[in-house]
Amino acid sequence: xxxxGYYPQGSRVSVMTSEPVGKPLDYLAPEGxxxxxxxxxxxxxxxxxxxxxxxPGDGRFAADKLRPVARVLDVPPMREELQQFLIRMADYxxxxxxxxxRLATRTPGLFEPPGARKIYRLGAGAPARMTEAREKVLAVLxxxxxxxxxxxxxxxxxxxxxxxVKGLVAQGAVIEAEQPRDLPYPRLDPHLPGKALxxxxxxxAAALRAGLGQFGVTLLKGVTGSGKTEVYLEAVAECLxxxxxxxxxxxxxxxxSEFLARVEARxxxxxxxxxxxxTQAERRRLWRMVAEGGAQMVVGARSALFLPYRDLGLIxxxxxxxxxxxxxxxxxxxxxxxxxxxxxxxxxxxxxxSATPSLESWANAEAGKYRRxxxxxxFGTADLPEMRAxxxxxxxxxxxxxxxxxxxxxxxxxLSRGEQAMLFLNRxxxxxxxxxxxxxxxxxxxxxxxxxxxxxxxKRLVCHQCGETKPIPTACPSCGVExxxxxxxxxxxxxxxxxxxxxxxxxxxxxxxxxxxxxxxLKEAVESIAGGGADIxxxxxxxxxxxxxxxxxxxxxxxxxxxxxxSDLRAAERTFQLMRxxxxxxxxxxxxxxxxxxxxxxxHPVIRAILDGDEEAFWRAEAAGRKxxxxxxxxxxxxxxxxxxxxxxxxxxxxxLARNAAPLTRIGAQLFGPxxxxxxxxRGRHRVRLLIKAEKxxxxxxxxxxxxxxxxFPTGVKLxxxxxxQSF
Ligand code: ADP
Ligand code: ZN
Numbered sequence: 001x002x003x004x005g006y007y008p009q010g011s012r013v014s015v016m017t018s019e020p021v022g023k024p025l026d027y028l029a030p031e032g033x034x035x036x037x038x039x040x041x042x043x044x045x046x047x048x049x050x051x052x053x054x055x056p057g058d059g060r061f062a063a064d065k066l067r068p069v070a071r072v073l074d075v076p077p078m079r080e081e082l083q084q085f086l087i088r089m090a091d092y093x094x095x096x097x098x099x100x101x102r103l104a105t106r107t108p109g110l111f112e113p114p115g116a117r118k119i120y121r122l123g124a125g126a127p128a129r130m131t132e133a134r135e136k137v138l139a140v141l142x143x144x145x146x147x148x149x150x151x152x153x154x155x156x157x158x159x160x161x162x163x164x165v166k167g168l169v170a171q172g173a174v175i176e177a178e179q180p181r182d183l184p185y186p187r188l189d190p191h192l193p194g195k196a197l198x199x200x201x202x203x204x205a206a207a208l209r210a211g212l213g214q215f216g217v218t219l220l221k222g223v224t225g226s227g228k229t230e231v232y233l234e235a236v237a238e239c240l241x242x243x244x245x246x247x248x249x250x251x252x253x254x255x256x257s258e259f260l261a262r263v264e265a266r267x268x269x270x271x272x273x274x275x276x277x278x279t280q281a282e283r284r285r286l287w288r289m290v291a292e293g294g295a296q297m298v299v300g301a302r303s304a305l306f307l308p309y310r311d312l313g314l315i316x317x318x319x320x321x322x323x324x325x326x327x328x329x330x331x332x333x334x335x336x337x338x339x340x341x342x343x344x345x346x347x348x349x350x351x352x353x354s355a356t357p358s359l360e361s362w363a364n365a366e367a368g369k370y371r372r373x374x375x376x377x378x379f380g381t382a383d384l385p386e387m388r389a390x391x392x393x394x395x396x397x398x399x400x401x402x403x404x405x406x407x408x409x410x411x412x413x414x415l416s417r418g419e420q421a422m423l424f425l426n427r428x429x430x431x432x433x434x435x436x437x438x439x440x441x442x443x444x445x446x447x448x449x450x451x452x453x454x455x456x457x458x459k460r461l462v463c464h465q466c467g468e469t470k471p472i473p474t475a476c477p478s479c480g481v482e483x484x485x486x487x488x489x490x491x492x493x494x495x496x497x498x499x500x501x502x503x504x505x506x507x508x509x510x511x512x513x514x515x516x517x518x519x520x521x522l523k524e525a526v527e528s529i530a531g532g533g534a535d536i537x538x539x540x541x542x543x544x545x546x547x548x549x550x551x552x553x554x555x556x557x558x559x560x561x562x563x564x565x566x567s568d569l570r571a572a573e574r575t576f577q578l579m580r581x582x583x584x585x586x587x588x589x590x591x592x593x594x595x596x597x598x599x600x601x602x603x604h605p606v607i608r609a610i611l612d613g614d615e616e617a618f619w620r621a622e623a624a625g626r627k628x629x630x631x632x633x634x635x636x637x638x639x640x641x642x643x644x645x646x647x648x649x650x651x652x653x654x655x656x657l658a659r660n661a662a663p664l665t666r667i668g669a670q671l672f673g674p675x676x677x678x679x680x681x682x683r684g685r686h687r688v689r690l691l692i693k694a695e696k697x698x699x700x701x702x703x704x705x706x707x708x709x710x711x712x713f714p715t716g717v718k719l720x721x722x723x724x725x726q727s728f
Contacts, residue, residue, distance in 0.1 A: 005035075005036060006033055006034075006035055006036075007029040007033050007034050007035070007036070007053070007056070008029060008033040009028075009029050009030065009031050009032065009033050010028055010029060010063075011028070011029045011033070011056075011057075012026050012027075012028060012029075012056060012057025012058075012059060012063065012066065013026070013027055013028070013029050013034065013053050013054075013055070013056060013057055013069070014026050014027075014053075014054050014055050014056065014057050014058065015027050015040060015042050015051040015052065015053055015054060015069070016051055016052050016054040016097060016098065016101055017042065017044065017049050017050065017051035017052075017098060017101070018049075018050075018051075018098045018099075018101045018102035018105055018106070019044060019049055019098060020096065020098055020099075021044070021098065022096070022098075024051075024054045024055075024097075025042070025044070026057035026058065026060070026061060026066055027040075027042050027057070027066055027067060027068060027069045028063065028066050028067070028068040028069065029068075029069060030068050030069040030070070030071065030072060032072070034053055034069065034072050035053070035077050036053055036054075036055065036077065036080070037052060037053060037077035037078040037079060037080065037083065038052070038053045038072050038073075038077045038078075039051075039052055039072070039073040039075050039077065039078065039105075039111060040052070040053055040069045040070070040071065040072050040073060041069070041070045041071045041073060041111075042067070042069050042070055043067050043070055048070055050073070050105060050111055052077075052078050052083070052101065052105075053069075053077075054083070073111045074113055075110070075111060075288065075291065076288075076291040076292060076308065076310075078104070078308060079308065079310075081345050081346055082104065082306075082308055082309075084345050085341065085342050085345050085346075086100045086101060086103075086104060086306075088341055088345070089333065089338055089341060091701065092341070092701065092723065093331060093332060093333045093721075093723050094701055094704065094705070094721040094723060095331040095332070095333075095721075099330065099331050100331055102331075103303060103306045103331060104306040104307075104308070107280070107283045107284055107287050108150075108153075108280045108283075108284075109150060109280050109281070109284045110284055110287055110288075115178045115179055116179070117150055117151075117179055118150075118151065118176050118177065118178065118179065119147070119148035119149060119150060119176075119177055119178075119179045119281050120141075120148055120149050120150070120151060120154050120165060120169070120174055120175065120176055120177075121141065121148040121149075121174070121175045121177065122138070122141040122142060122173075122174065122175070123168075123169075123172050123173050123174050123175040124172065125171055125172025125173045126171075126172075126173055127167075127168060127171040127173045128171060131164075133158075133160040133161075133164045134160075134164060134167070134168055134173075136158040136159060136160055137154065137155075137158040137160055137164055137165055137168055137174065138168070138173065138174075139158070140154060140157050140158045141154070141174065144277075144278075144279055144282075147279060147281035147282040147284075147285050148177070148179075148279065148281050149279050149280070149281060150280055150281060151165060153279065153280050179281065182284065182285040182288045182289060182294075183285070183289075183294075184289055184292075184294030184295070185269070185270075185271070185272055185289060185294060185295050185296070186269035186270070187269060187296070188240055188263075188267035188268065188269050188271065188296050188297055189267055189268045189269070190236075190237040190238070190239075190240035190241040190267060191237075191241065192266065192267060192268055194230065194233060194234060194237065194266060195230055197227070197230065197231070197234075198227070200374075200375055200376050200377075201227045201230060201231050201375060203373075204220065204231045204373040204374075204375060205231045205234035205235065207371070207373055208220075208231065208232065208234065208235035208238075208349070208351060208373070209234060209235055209238040211235075211349045211371075212235065212238055212239055212242065212244075212313055212314065212349050213242070213313070213347075214347055214349070215343055215344045215346075215347050215348060215349070216349050216350070216371065217340055217343070217349075217350040217352065217364070217369070217370040217371070218349070218350070218351050218352070218370060218371045218372070218373055219320075219352050219354075219357055219361050219362070219364070219365045219370045219371070219372045219373070220232060220351050220352065220353045220354075220373050220375070221353075221354060221355070221357055221372065221373070221374050221375070222355065222374060222375025222376070223355045223375075223377075223384055223584055224355050224581065224584035224585070225548075225584070226355075226375035226376070226377060227375055228318075228353045228354075228355075228375060229259075229262070229318070229353075231375065232248075232316050232318075232351050232353060233262075233263070233266050235314055235316075235349070235351060236248070236297065236314060236316070237266075237267070239313040239314040239349075240267070240296050240297065242313060243311070244311045244312065244313025244314070244348075245290070245293075245295070245296055245297065245298070245309050245310065245311055245312050245313060245314075246296070246297045246298075246312075246313060246314040246315075246316070247297075247298045247299075247300070247304055247305070247307075247309070247312065247314070247315045247316070248271075248297070248298070248299045248300075248315075248316040248318060249300065249301070249302060249304060249305070249315065249316065249317045249318065249325075249335060249339065250299065250300070250301070250318050250319070251318070251319045251322035251324045251325060251545065252322075252324070252542070252545050253275045253276065253277050253301065254513070254522050254523070254526075254542060254545075255545060255547075256273060256275060256277075256299060256300075257523045258523065258526070258547070259299055260273060260299060263297070263299065267297075271295070271296070271297035271298060271299050272285075272286040272289065272290065272295040272297065272298045272299070272300075273286070273298075273299055273300065274286055274298055274299070274300030274301065274303070274304040274307065275300050275301040275303075275304075276301065286298065286307070287307060287308065290307045290308055290309055290310065291307075291308040291309075291310060292310065293310045293311070302325055302327060302335030302338075305335055305338055305339060305342055309346070312342070312343070312346045312348045313346075313348050313349065314348055314349050314350075314351070315339045315342065315343050315348060315349070315350050315351070316350075316351045316353060317335070317336050317339050317350065317351070317352050317353065318353045318354075319353070319354055319545060320336050320352035320353060320354045320357065320358060320361060321354045321356055321357055321358040321361070321577055322545075323574070323726055326726050328726075332720065332721070332722045332723070334724060336352065336358070336361075337724070352370070355580065355581060355584060356576065356577035356580050356581060356615075358573070359573050359619065359622060359623065359626070359632075359633055360632065360633045362619050362623075363623060363633040363634070364633070366623075384580070384583060384584060384593075384613060385553075385555070385583055385584075385586040385587045385592065385593030385594050385595050386592070386593070386594050386595070387583055387594075387595045387596075387597065387610065387611050387613065388594070388595070388596055388597070388611065389560075389596075389597050389598075389599050389602040389607065389611055390404050390406045390407060390596050390597065390598045390599070391599065391600075391602050392404060392598050392599060392600045393600055395598075401498055402425075402490045402495060402498060402558050402559075402598075403423070403495075403498055403499070403502060403556070403558070404598055406596070407423075407556045407596055407598065408502055410554055410556065410594065410596055411423075411503065411536065411554065411556065412503075414553055414554040415503070415506060415535050415536075417553075418551075419551055419552070419553040419554070419591065420529075420532075420534065420535060420536070420537060420549060420551040420552040420553065420554075421535070421536050421537070421552070421553075421554040421555075421556065422536070422537040422538075422539060422543060422549075422552055422554065422555045422556070422582075422585060422586070423495060423499065423536065423537070423538050423539075423556045423558060424539055424540075424543060424544070424555060424556065424557050424558065424582045425490060425491070425492050425495050425538070425539075425540065425557075425558040425559060426540050426541050426559075426562055426563070426578070427489075427490065427491040427492060427540065427562075428453065428455075428464065428491055428492060428512050428513070428514050428540050429453040429454055429455045429456075429462065429464075429491035429492070429493060429512075429514075430453075430454040430455060430456040430457075430487060430491050430493040430494045431453070431454045431487030431488055431489055431490065431491055431494055432451065432453055432488070432489045432490075432491060433451050433487070433488040433489055434451075434452065434454050434461065434472070434485055434486070434487055434488070435485070435486055435488050436476035436478060436479060436481065436484050436485055436486075437484040437485075437486050438476060438479055438481040438484040439476060439478055439479035439481065441476055441477070441478035441479065443461060443473075443477065443485075445463035445465060445466065445468055446468070446684075447463070447466055447468060447681070447682070447683050447684040448463055448465040448466050448468075448679070448681050448682050448683065448684075449465075449676075449679065449680040449681035449682075450463055450464065450465040450466075450679075450681075452470070453491065454472060454487050454491075455469075455493065455514070456493050456494075457493055457515060458514075459471070459472065460472065462514075465679060465682055466682055466683045472485075473485065490558070492510055492512050492538050492539065492540055493510065493512075495538055495558065496508060496510050496538050499536055499538060503535075503536060506535040506536050507533070507534050507535045507536070508534060508535065508536045508537070508538060509525060509528075509529050509533070509534035509536075509537050509538070510538045510539070511525065511526070511529075511537060511538070511539035511540070511542055511543050512539065512540045512542065513540065513541075513542050522542075526547050529549060530547070530548060530549050530550065530551075532551055537549070537552070541578070543582065543585065544578055544581040544582045544585070545581070547585075549585060551591075552585055552586055552587075552593070553586055553587055553591050553592070553593050553594065554586055554593070554594050554595075554596070555582055555583055555585055555586040555593070555594075555595040555596070556595075556596045556598070557579065557582060557583075557595070557596065557597045557598060558598055559598060559599075560575075560579060560597040560598060560599040560607060560610075561599050561600055561601055561604075561607075562575075563575035563578060564601075564604065564606060564607075568678075568727045568728070569626070569629075569631055569727075569728055570726065570727060570728070572605075572606045572622055573622060575606055575610075576606055576609060576610055576618055576622075579597065579610045580610065580615075582595070583595035583610075597610065597611070605621070606618075609621070630693060630695070631693065631728055632724060632728070634696065635693055635694065635695055635696055636693070636694045636695070636696055636698060636700050636724075637691060637692060637693050637694075637724065637725055637728050638691075638692045638694075638700055638704060638721060638722060638723050638724075638725070639677075639689050639690070639691055639692075639721070639722035639725040639728075640657070640689065640690040640691075640692065640704075640708075640719070640720075640721060640722075641677055641687055641688070641689050641719070641720040641721075641722060642654055642674070642687070642688045642689075642690075642717055642718070642719060643682075643685045643686060643687045643688075643717070643718050643720070644685060644686060644714070644716045644717040644718065645684065645685060645686070645716055646686065646716075647686040647688070649714050649717060650674070650686055650687075650688040650717065651674050651688055653713070653714065653717060654673060654674025654688050654690055655674060657674075657690060657707070657708075657711065658671055658673070658674065658690065660707075661707060662707075663703045663704075663706035663707040664692060664694075664703050664704070664707055666703065667694060667698045667699060667700070667703045668694065668695060668698060669692050669693060669694035669698060669700065669703060670692070670693045670694075671690060671691070671692055672690065672691040672692075672693070673688070673689055673690040673691055674688045674689065674690050675688070675689060675690075675691075676688060676689070677689035678727045685718075691725075691728060692704070700723070701723070704721065
């Protein structure tokens, strides 16, 4: 850990790198010395790597054995608070410290001096001869303006060779420039007036504003359209007015552009934008400006938590219940929980906003750990739309059709009023299963334990687990019989066919994340629909998240039972949240909405709870169920995932671990498994999971460390620890 001070030339410093070398290594401070937290380049074997001066060296090695730091990099040092955050996060998530440091330092180009690389932007000239490759480059440039691209990044995104870009430079269609010193962002003006707030909005905004300046967590709950965003933007305004920085996390990149426009309307300028769709040059600029204070506000994905804020005053986690906040690869962490940790170290406020909070946050509010603020009604209207079940056991449905006569009737009535209808089916592609009618074989992914999903639009089969695609075969890969492969069940593409058949004159739009090449294409589709450019919207999960469609008054859920299958203890919570989010799309201001749920089990307690709309009753019942079996949020869990090319050694090791689990039993923890992991095979690697359940107060991480200490992992077998797993 860094101590305040300064390390003069030749003194020992310990440097943490993101290389998997375990401990920080000792070096000698370079000419001119260095400060704690300084970003430095150090020799490691034959290479030079970037690291952070973590603290004083420990004196284990004689000074003449140590190599000097090669160079101090020209960026602001990492603050003590961010170092502490990384340490605490590594300890909690049981990730290595280098592993978490990587999250904070992996922006490409970050440590190069300005001007070290050229950047490429759209020029005014037009190429004499247009080719497909050139068109691709120009399309990428038109789509993202901003700070420009590095050469290889641009070539890669456009799928062309760097020569194509150079050719466009020669023609003046692309400009090649020195990368400028990173410029501060235009100032956001927190004193511009916001909307006139309703009484409960104003009360919530005042409470949020009053909390600023110290750590605290508020659950801001209100149905979609109740004005949560409007309210937390008031807290952002106050935070900016105090001269502190604000971070807003969003679960979907697709929501960013809509949100940025809203911030611009509110504060007169656009905030910094941080997500995988932002260019490397933009990310570099934002990183530096966040550190130097030239960025007041950041809107981004979960990795924006690792930016080097100079003075962070507020973190908003919008749609806090969203499962995409959980990072499921590399360092496994939940950004919602890490936001709370980061804020506690920064003395900042956290706002968790949702119409359907996670049971975790709900329970924390119940326990008094979080403050809870409720926005009681939709802005301008009374409440959620009316919700009704369509009992599919009583509907007469032709085969290979999924829209019941009752739903068809409701859609027709809606269209005849000139309003929009939405049909929701949480399944991308054409059909979830392709089966051989000769032998019964189902086409699976060669690398995963998953069935291939037909995507007719792409004319390919796609594995939703690993992304592998293959052409749709004409003959069965198992029995070789021709012409017997048939799609089974609906995806949104197939549903669109049925819609076209039943409503031939209606204009339809399919919203599915895989059908849009870019965030901008999706945004344009959403804007067109919002403006009345479609009569029937057919969509997957992405329609549940935050887009506003003012003409939409009917939502039909094609299969409300879909999420309730399987044994996951979170299934009820997820289905409840998703159904309410989707239903919340229907009806606005003056037009009442209706949501119809097609179900084969209208008496199921979860379906009943959705229809009754008694959330508190649902949460209490769900909480009681979880309490009874001691699972989160009333107990703690961890998953131990073993993966490798062969399955047998994984079970062997898993069983051996299970037999030698004294450190776990000592803290009263229970161990389940080994069993195939929820995703049992991905990219050719088998996955086996052990699940640990402990009491809430049990020192789980310490016990797991003791348990795994000294365990020999066979070559090729990898271990991942998943604290607070999503499924259990
Ligand atoms: P939520 O975040 O809860 O879904 P929003 O803040 O997006 O709700 O509000 C929904 C819509 O209602 C937005 O278009 C917003 O601008 C509008 N709105 C909310 N509160 C007000 C208000 N006090 N005055 C005017 N418009 C409002
Ligand atoms: Zn696969």
